[in-house]
Amino acid sequence: MLTAEENEVLCRVGPGTPMGTVLRRYWTPAFQLGDLPAPDCPPIRVTVLGENFVAFRDTNGRLGLLDELCCHRGASLTLGRVEGCGIRCLYHGWKYAVDGTIMETPNLATPTFRERVKHGAYPVRESGGLGWVYLGPPGTEPPFPEFPWAGAEPDELAVSEMIMDCNWMQVQEGSIDSSHVAILHLDTLATMGAGPRSVGSFDFAGEPWDLDMPVPGRGGGGGPRPGVWPSDDNAPRIEVENTPFGFHYAAIRDVSGEPGKKFVRVTAFVMPYTAMIGGSPGAVIIVPRDDYTCSSIGVFRVPKGAGLGRRSSGVDPAVWGPEPANRRIKLPPQDREAMASGQSFAGFRGGNRIQDSAVQMSSGPMYDRAKEHLVPADLAIIRLRRLLADSVRLVEEGQAPVGLGDGFDFSGITTASQIIDGDQRWQDLVPAHHGTPEPSRTVTA
Amino acid sequence: MKVWIDQAFCTGSGLCELIEPRVFTVGDDGLARVRRGEEVLPPGEDNAVDVPAGSEDEVRDASESCPGGCIRLVLAPLSGVAHHRGHPE
Numbered sequence: 001m002l003t004a005e006e007n008e009v010l011c012r013v014g015p016g017t018p019m020g021t022v023l024r025r026y027w028t029p030a031f032q033l034g035d036l037p038a039p040d041c042p043p044i045r046v047t048v049l050g051e052n053f054v055a056f057r058d059t060n061g062r063l064g065l066l067d068e069l070c071c072h073r074g075a076s077l078t079l080g081r082v083e084g085c086g087i088r089c090l091y092h093g094w095k096y097a098v099d100g101t102i103m104e105t106p107n108l109a110t111p112t113f114r115e116r117v118k119h120g121a122y123p124v125r126e127s128g129g130l131g132w133v134y135l136g137p138p139g140t141e142p143p144f145p146e147f148p149w150a151g152a153e154p155d156e157l158a159v160s161e162m163i164m165d166c167n168w169m170q171v172q173e174g175s176i177d178s179s180h181v182a183i184l185h186l187d188t189l190a191t192m193g194a195g196p197r198s199v200g201s202f203d204f205a206g207e208p209w210d211l212d213m214p215v216p217g218r219g220g221g222g223g224p225r226p227g228v229w230p231s232d233d234n235a236p237r238i239e240v241e242n243t244p245f246g247f248h249y250a251a252i253r254d255v256s257g258e259p260g261k262k263f264v265r266v267t268a269f270v271m272p273y274t275a276m277i278g279g280s281p282g283a284v285i286i287v288p289r290d291d292y293t294c295s296s297i298g299v300f301r302v303p304k305g306a307g308l309g310r311r312s313s314g315v316d317p318a319v320w321g322p323e324p325a326n327r328r329i330k331l332p333p334q335d336r337e338a339m340a341s342g343q344s345f346a347g348f349r350g351g352n353r354i355q356d357s358a359v360q361m362s363s364g365p366m367y368d369r370a371k372e373h374l375v376p377a378d379l380a381i382i383r384l385r386r387l388l389a390d391s392v393r394l395v396e397e398g399q400a401p402v403g404l405g406d407g408f409d410f411s412g413i414t415t416a417s418q419i420i421d422g423d424q425r426w427q428d429l430v431p432a433h434h435g436t437p438e439p440s441r442t443v444t445a
Numbered sequence: 446m447k448v449w450i451d452q453a454f455c456t457g458s459g460l461c462e463l464i465e466p467r468v469f470t471v472g473d474d475g476l477a478r479v480r481r482g483e484e485v486l487p488p489g490e491d492n493a494v495d496v497p498a499g500s501e502d503e504v505r506d507a508s509e510s511c512p513g514g515c516i517r518l519v520l521a522p523l524s525g526v527a528h529h530r531g532h533p534e
Contacts, residue, residue: 374510
């Protein structure tokens, strides 16, 4: 449990809040590059960390991220014209370059104002299908994290974004929560033919009913994947080790029918947004839009040519409506009949992210952690909160937050999902993790 | 900082021992106790132990995470009065 005050610190992300100040010290993925596909294309509004910005691609292809409202009298630049290496406000024609330089002020003839004032502008980087922004104090940018998929061609990456109506920590804590996988996502495992087919008194009666669900790492389409989940053990032991980028955690389960072996999933959590989940060819990135909404971004490597290469919620437009206006998650009705008949455990069609969204948003706009009861399977969540709390303290003391990975090669981060011998170290499965061994935490009785 | 276990509220999850085995241990009865080095102390406020240097963060994590809310911290006095933390009873 957290006190109400601790929960507020953890959850609120606006300017001037403790966590908002911390998050502004990291590069933040804020929009899909597919939304700004060509020079002088229409601009977009970007909502991140409780602030609104306008993003645009100028005539020379450069990206700009500016404060949304014109610094003259506050009209939204998202209405503006992108032209002549800048964006022009519709109201009185003030024009801005990608670096915030005020290029023209038609209703102000003298140049002094535009020579002395700059509009709010922020560094932007393009990587892995996403536009990453830095909203911290000028001159404090950490090295840009080049993730393993950064060099992939657009048609090798499936990038998707779902906007969820709840605080970001509810979703983030779900991304490092291995023990829900074979329960909430039982339908997914059954669809893959990959693992257990029962939870408690529930047993699948024949085939699951959602055979068309997107399967993790496949971007769509089911089909048997035996061996992906070789365990009926729903109480994994969790081990965590800090790394230069955040932490690795291992979820360790008994293997069905193979005593002496263990099924290990090693997930890398990269501060403060990114979970590279064990056995998955990519990452889930949770970014707060404001205190009560967040973006759940998926970036996954796919076979060449299978990448969407365009803006996406990851959901067929026939289901949610046309892009990009329809990225806000729409939960299908829960199918109680399928749940009762043994065709579905959770009753939500649409795969893992729909099932996750259903339970994570069910806690309300901002969950009060004073009412939670954590268990040993939640150790990675506890570590996440520790690193965030440490970062709040460090930044308040004038230091850098944890996990910036200065000098660390983020492209070498790996994960794992496999069966190993009982005495084998999971750390050996992720040799680039540079973990911090924690022998001092062990006592001999 | 001192710490003690209000064992009436312990749920036996073992989370505290996983987070900081230098300070917490779970007994044969499945309930948590604090330890001073190798010595395991009886439960209760009278047996609050000083948190060893380097274990403060872990003990706080354990207290914040405890599903029973039974890990009581006695923080250094700020104004002459010790500040207790833990579940209201």
